[in-house]
Amino acid sequence: MEQVKIIIVGFGTVGRGLAEVIKRKKDHVKEELGLDIRLVGVADLRGAMVDADGLDIDDALEWKCEIRDIDSLQLIREGEYDLMVETTPSNVETGEPAFTHIKEALMRGKHVVTSNKGPLALYYRELTDLAARSGCSLKFEATVGGAMPIINLIRNNLAGNRILSIKGIFNGTCNYILTRMTEEGLPYSYVLSEAQSLGIAEADPSYDVDGIDTAEKLTILANAVLGMDVAYNSVAVEGIRRITPDALRLALDKGYVIKLIGEAREGKIEVAPRLIPKDHPFALMRGTLNIAEIEADLAGPITVMGRGAGAIEAASAIFSDIISIYR
Amino acid sequence: MRIAMEIELKDIPGQLLGALGPIADLGGNIISIAHQRDRRTPRGTIPIKITIELPEKHLDELIARWHERGITVMQKGEERLKESVFLILIGHIVHTDLKSTIDAVDSTGFAEVVDLTLMMPGIDEESSAGITIKATGKKEMERAIEILEQEAKKKGLLMIKPLEGF
Ligand SMILES: NC(=O)c1ccc[n+]([C@@H]2O[C@H](COP(=O)([O-])OP(=O)(O)OC[C@H]3O[C@@H](n4cnc5c(N)ncnc54)[C@H](OP(=O)(O)O)[C@@H]3O)[C@@H](O)[C@H]2O)c1
Numbered sequence: 001m002e003q004v005k006i007i008i009v010g011f012g013t014v015g016r017g018l019a020e021v022i023k024r025k026k027d028h029v030k031e032e033l034g035l036d037i038r039l040v041g042v043a044d045l046r047g048a049m050v051d052a053d054g055l056d057i058d059d060a061l062e063w064k065c066e067i068r069d070i071d072s073l074q075l076i077r078e079g080e081y082d083l084m085v086e087t088t089p090s091n092v093e094t095g096e097p098a099f100t101h102i103k104e105a106l107m108r109g110k111h112v113v114t115s116n117k118g119p120l121a122l123y124y125r126e127l128t129d130l131a132a133r134s135g136c137s138l139k140f141e142a143t144v145g146g147a148m149p150i151i152n153l154i155r156n157n158l159a160g161n162r163i164l165s166i167k168g169i170f171n172g173t174c175n176y177i178l179t180r181m182t183e184e185g186l187p188y189s190y191v192l193s194e195a196q197s198l199g200i201a202e203a204d205p206s207y208d209v210d211g212i213d214t215a216e217k218l219t220i221l222a223n224a225v226l227g228m229d230v231a232y233n234s235v236a237v238e239g240i241r242r243i244t245p246d247a248l249r250l251a252l253d254k255g256y257v258i259k260l261i262g263e264a265r266e267g268k269i270e271v272a273p274r275l276i277p278k279d280h281p282f283a284l285m286r287g288t289l290n291i292a293e294i295e296a297d298l299a300g301p302i303t304v305m306g307r308g309a310g311a312i313e314a315a316s317a318i319f320s321d322i323i324s325i326y327r
Numbered sequence: 328m329r330i331a332m333e334i335e336l337k338d339i340p341g342q343l344l345g346a347l348g349p350i351a352d353l354g355g356n357i358i359s360i361a362h363q364r365d366r367r368t369p370r371g372t373i374p375i376k377i378t379i380e381l382p383e384k385h386l387d388e389l390i391a392r393w394h395e396r397g398i399t400v401m402q403k404g405e406e407r408l409k410e411s412v413f414l415i416l417i418g419h420i421v422h423t424d425l426k427s428t429i430d431a432v433d434s435t436g437f438a439e440v441v442d443l444t445l446m447m448p449g450i451d452e453e454s455s456a457g458i459t460i461k462a463t464g465k466k467e468m469e470r471a472i473e474i475l476e477q478e479a480k481k482k483g484l485l486m487i488k489p490l491e492g493f
Contacts, residue, residue, distance in 0.1 A: 167490070242453060242485045246446035247415050250457035251487075253444075254413045258487060275415065275489040282490070 001034055004326060005052075005081040007041035009072045009101050010088030014115050014142070014318070015042070016061060017311030018085060021319050023057040035326055041079050043072035052080055072097070076104045083325070085318060086114035092212055092232070095119035099127075106130045106138065113321040115142035115314050121216040121232040124223040139321035140224075144217040145170060145290045147313035148306030152324065154225040154294060161296035163226050165265035170217045172288030172308045173201050173208035174240050174260040178273075179286045182248045182257055188241065200288065210239035211260060211271040218262040222269055230269055238272040251275055257283045265295075281305075328383045329358065333401045334393065335372035342398065346375070349392040355381035369408055369441040369461050372399070408439060408461035410468040414475070416456045418484035420445065431478040438462035438471035 006022070008015045022039055029035050038054035049055055049065040059065045076084060084105040086098050099119040105112050107130070114120075119127060120140055131138035141151050145168075154163060169175050173195060180191045192209070195201035207213055215235040222228040240260050251258050256275040259282055263270050276283045281303055285291050290308030295301050307313040336342040343362065350357060361376040368374055381389065390400055420428070429440045442459035460475070462468035472488065479486040 238485065242417050244417055244446075244448070244453060244455045246448065246455035247417050247457075247487070250444055250446065250455055251415060254457060254459075256413065256489070258415070261490060273485075273487050275413065275487055277490075280490070 001030070001036050002326060003036045003038065004083060004322070005038050005040045006083050006085060006322070007043070007075060007079055007081045008039065008085045008087060009043050009076065010086060010098075010116075011042050011044040012087065012089070013311045014314045015044075015085070015087040017315035018087070018318050019057050019061055021312065021315040025319065029323065033323065033327065035323065037322070040081050041075050043070075043075040048072070048075045050075065050079065072101060073104065076101055076110075077108070081110060083111040083113065083322060085322075086112060086116050087318075088116060090116050090118040090216075092118050092121065092207070092216060095122045099123060102127060102138070103130060106134045106136050109134055109136060111137045111139075111325050113137075113139045113142075113318050113325075115140070115318060117143045117213070117216040117220065120223075121219040124220065125229065137325045139325065140220065141321050142314045142317035143220055145292065145304075145306065146308040146310060147316045148290050148292070148304055148308060149317075149320075150221070150292055150294070150304060151224050152320070153304065154296075158294070158296050158299055158302070161298045164295040164297060165263065166218075166221050166226065166292055166294050167261055167263035168290065168292030169259055169282060169285050170214045170262050170290055170292070170308065171208055171211075171260060172290060173205070174211075174214070175285060175290075176200050176288050177209070178240060178243065178248075178258060178260065181243065181245055182252065185245050185249065187245055188243060209241055211237040212239075214260060214262040214271045218264050218269060218271060222264040226264055226266070228264070228266070228269070234269065236270045236272070240273055243273055252278075259283070259285070328386075329378065329380050330386065331376070331378040334375050334377060335368060335370070335399045335401060336375060337397055338367075338371060338373055342373075342396075343375075345396045346377075346393060346398050349389055350379055350381065352392075353381065353385040353389055355379050355385065355389070369439060374401075408441075408463060410462045410465055411441075412460050412462075412468055412472065412489060414458045414460065414472070414489070415487040416458060416479060416484050417487070418453050418479075418482065420454045420456050420484060421447070423482035423484065428475070428478055428482065428484075431474050432460055432471050435467075435471055435474065437464075437467040 041050045047067045048070045095118040098116040102112050177191050215237045219232045222230050255278050258273050259276050261274040291305040293303045358378040432438050432440050441461050444457045447454045462471050
């Protein structure tokens with residue numbers, strides 16, 4: 001039985017979702033895969049909980065374990081673990097604190113699994129080079145499309161294919177707003193407030209509605225599976241703020257809906273609202289679902305869809321990444 | 328000789344008679360004629376499919392007589408503006424000189440704005456327009472859209488393109 005000691009840095013929605021998943025799936029993974037996954041440390045702004053034999057997850061979720069006065073960097077540098085899960089908030093300008101967390105863990109020969117887009121969208125090559133030099137895995141399926149498999153799908157199941165292009169809907173908030181505007185003929189500002197009160201949009205919605213989130217995901221895909229070497233700030237980005245109910249109606253009259261689309265292929269990487277024929281699979285994505293169409297040289301077009309966000313959904317992608325490192 | 332062709336009539340009274348007259352005058356027979364008054368080409372003309380029986384030596388003369396009456400013969404099976412694309416523009420479309428926006432495409436000679444629907448909400452709010460562009464071929468269409476995109480960018484208009492092809 002192989003033991004896998006995990007620490008979670010950033011114990012919010014996704015971090016806690018992962019703890020929940022580990023609790024639920026621990027026995028199954030032991031029996032089926034011979035992996036003994038243990039949560040040995042958790043760090044947050046509040047402090048850290050540590051137990052080399054494995055924390056009691058129910059207690060950890062309620063912060064009932066002994067709370068040590070050490071910060072996340074100390075845990076990463078001095079803790080005894082095999083793999084760090086990085087789930088602190090994403091920062092698109094500096095990539096911090098995750099960028100430092102990930103480097104510190106990789107330099108110590110620890111595997112890293114993260115849902116944090118910022119550091120990968122900004123420093124993809126630097127981080128993957130560091131991982132390669134350290135002989136560690138750096139996995140980040142959860143950064144793109146939540147539970148929807150795309151990076152591992154391409155790397156594993158489409159191995160040998162050259163990926164010609166990827167396009168899709170990668171932001172549930174924008175998709176929800178555009179769907180409501182189209183179906184109810186409501187103005188952007190009204191639907192945005194509605195989405196905010198439902199918790200679908202943030203108080204400061206710019207990260208989603210200005211296309212930044214989609215651009216980050218696209219940058220990660222371009223680097224990770226399209227063989228491109230691009231930085232986040234080279235993506236041409238247009239969000240959905242200017243979309244009017246009139247525009248949606250004009251489009252509908254001609255048989256189209258408008259969706260915020262991220263598209264990457266050699267020589268082009270762009271986020272923009274696009275006209276989608278009403279019977280196209282992208283047009284059928286209502287609400288917060290994500291979808292992507294991959295064009296591969298041997299396999300042709302492949303379409304995947306799934307839930308793009310949510311604690312358990314993101315944790316699902318992280319959990320699969322963890323298992324894949326040891327399988 | 329039996330000839331099938333497509334001709335285009337102007338939408339004014341008497342054009343159909345004007346088209347058929349010269350056929351009889353030159354000793355020809357009409358085999359079939361398909362005429363849909365409600366169909367329009369992008370140029371606003373009415374397309375007619377016609378099959379006639381005519382001595383070959385008179386064909387050039389027939390076309391010349393039609394020409395005098397403003398009737399054009401399309402080359403068989405070939406419409407000039409084959410490609411069609413629908414786009415949306417959002418912004419201060421009228422205040423940024425709509426005519427020059429359209430002219431940017433029309434003046435190419437290989438593409439035309441054939442349809443434009445404008446919706447203007449209150450003053451100060453941005454307008455929306457649905458635009459159909461036709462072009463002579465795929466390459467020309469790409470070029471026309473590039474030109475319109477530059478024009479839109481210059482004027483601060485948001486242009487929404489279709490998913491496929493661009
Ligand atoms: N939510 C989703 O559906 C989803 C899906 C895919 C990817 N992601 C990404 O996953 C990451 C986590 O998302 P989330 O929704 O779980 O965010 P969250 O609920 O805000 O959780 C972030 C956690 O990180 C902690 N934190 C902040 N700064 C820290 C630091 N310097 N050191 C250690 N811990 C720190 C926060 O502590 P405090 O609570 O004390 O501030 C909080 O517990 C983000 O990068 C996000 O973009 C989220």
